Amino acid sequence: MSLRDFFEKYPERRYLMFGGKGGLGKTTFSATTAYWLAKQGYKVLVFSVDPQASLSDIFKRDIFGKGAVEIMPNLYAQEVDADQRIKAYQQEIRQKILDMYGLDEVPEEIENYIQAAAAEPAMEESAIFDAVVDIVVSGEYDYYIYDLVPLGHALYYLSMASVYDEWIDKITALRAEMEEYSKVAAVMQRSKESEEDKILKELQYIKQRINTSSGILTDKQRTAFFFVLIPEEMIILDTQKAAGLFAKYNVPLSGYVVNRVIPRELAQQNIPDYLRNRLEMQKGYLEKIENTFGNEVHAWVPEFERDITGLPMIERMAEVVFGGVS
Numbered sequence: 001m002s003l004r005d006f007f008e009k010y011p012e013r014r015y016l017m018f019g020g021k022g023g024l025g026k027t028t029f030s031a032t033t034a035y036w037l038a039k040q041g042y043k044v045l046v047f048s049v050d051p052q053a054s055l056s057d058i059f060k061r062d063i064f065g066k067g068a069v070e071i072m073p074n075l076y077a078q079e080v081d082a083d084q085r086i087k088a089y090q091q092e093i094r095q096k097i098l099d100m101y102g103l104d105e106v107p108e109e110i111e112n113y114i115q116a117a118a119a120e121p122a123m124e125e126s127a128i129f130d131a132v133v134d135i136v137v138s139g140e141y142d143y144y145i146y147d148l149v150p151l152g153h154a155l156y157y158l159s160m161a162s163v164y165d166e167w168i169d170k171i172t173a174l175r176a177e178m179e180e181y182s183k184v185a186a187v188m189q190r191s192k193e194s195e196e197d198k199i200l201k202e203l204q205y206i207k208q209r210i211n212t213s214s215g216i217l218t219d220k221q222r223t224a225f226f227f228v229l230i231p232e233e234m235i236i237l238d239t240q241k242a243a244g245l246f247a248k249y250n251v252p253l254s255g256y257v258v259n260r261v262i263p264r265e266l267a268q269q270n271i272p273d274y275l276r277n278r279l280e281m282q283k284g285y286l287e288k289i290e291n292t293f294g295n296e297v298h299a300w301v302p303e304f305e306r307d308i309t310g311l312p313m314i315e316r317m318a319e320v321v322f323g324g325v326s
C-alpha cells in the first residue's frame with residue numbers, strides 16, 4: 001500500500017508522525033507529506049520542537065519561534081522556541097505570585113528560585129510538551145504533522161503516561177518548595193486553603209490537557225506513526241528494535257518508509273566500482289527490508305542528486321512518494 005493509498009483508506013488519521021534516527025529523512029517526509037496533503041486541499045500544519053530549526057531549512061524560511069507561518073495555500077509550518085516558552089512560563093509564575101499575594105514585586109528569594117527552576121532540563125521538556133499540547137488540541141487544521149526529534153524523544157513523547165507522572169512529581173516538588181517559603185508566605189497572610197485550591201485546580205487542568213493530547217497522539221484511529229529507514233544494516237536493526245519498543249509501549253505503528261535508495265537503473269550505465277559496490281550492498285539490505293517489513297513499507301524513495309530543500313525539490317519528492325501531486 002502506498003502512502004497515498006494509506007491516507008485515502010484511513011482519512012480519519014489526522015495526526016501524522018515520522019520517526020527514526022537523525023538524518024534519515026524525518027523532516028523531509030514530514031514536509032513532503034504536508035505539501036502533498038495541502039495540494040489535495042487539506043489545511044495542514046507541520047510543526048517541530050527541534051531547536052535546530054530544520055523546518056526553516058527545508059522551507060527556506062526563517063519560521064523559528066514565529067508561530068504557525070503560511071508557506072503556501074493550506075500549508076502552515078511552525079517551529080516552537082522552547083526558550084521563549086520558558087520565559088513566558090516564568091512571567092506567568094511571577095504574575096501568579098503577585099496576584100495570589102497581592103504584591104507589586106516578586107520577593108528576591110522567590111525570583112532566585114524561578115531563575116534556578118528555568119535552568120533545569122525538566123523545565124525545557126515541560127515547555128516543549130506544553131507547546132505540543134497547545135498545538136494538537138487547537139483543532140484548527142485538518143492534518144497535524146509532528147516533525148519529531150530523534151527516536152529517544154519520540155518515545156518519550158509518545159509514552160505520555162510517564163510524562164504525566166513527571167508533571168505530578170514536579171508539581172508536588174513545587175508545592176514542597178512553596179512550603180519552604182512559609183515564612184515569606186506568613187508575612188503575606190495568605191490563606192492556606194485557597195492556595196491548596198488553586199494548586200489542585202492547576203493540577204486538574206494539566207491532567208485534563210495531558211489526557212486530551214495523549215489521547216490524540218496514541219489513538220490508533222486518529223494517529224499514524226511511520227518509521228523512516230534507509231537500506232543500511234545498523235538502521236534496519238535499530239528500526240526493528242524501536243518497533244519492538246513501540247509495541248511494548250502500546251504506541252500504534254502504521255508502517256515504514258524507505259529513503260535514500262540508490263536508483264537501480266544506474267547499474268546499466270558505465271559507473272565507477274565505488275558506486276557499483278554501494279548498489280550491490282543496498283540490494284542486499286533492500287531485500288532484507290522487504291523480508292522484514294514487507295507489505296508494511298509504504299514508500300521507496302531514491303537518493304536525489306541534491307538535498308531536499310525548497311518547494312520545487314519538495315514537489316519532486318512528493319511526486320515520487322505520492323505518484324503525482326495533483
Ligand SMILES: Nc1ncnc2c1ncn2[C@@H]1O[C@H](COP(=O)(O)OP(=O)(O)O)[C@@H](O)[C@H]1O
Nearest residue numbers: 022023024025026027028302303304306307308
Ligand atoms: N531522498 C533524499 N535524497 C537526497 N537528500 C535527502 C533525501 N532525504 C533526505 N535528504 C537530505 O538529508 C538530510 C537529512 O534529512 P532530514 O529530513 O533533515 O532528516 P531528519 O529529519 O531525519 O534528521 C537533509 O539535508 C535532506 O535534504
Ligand SMILES: [Mg+2]
Nearest residue numbers: 026027054148
Ligand atoms: Mg529533522
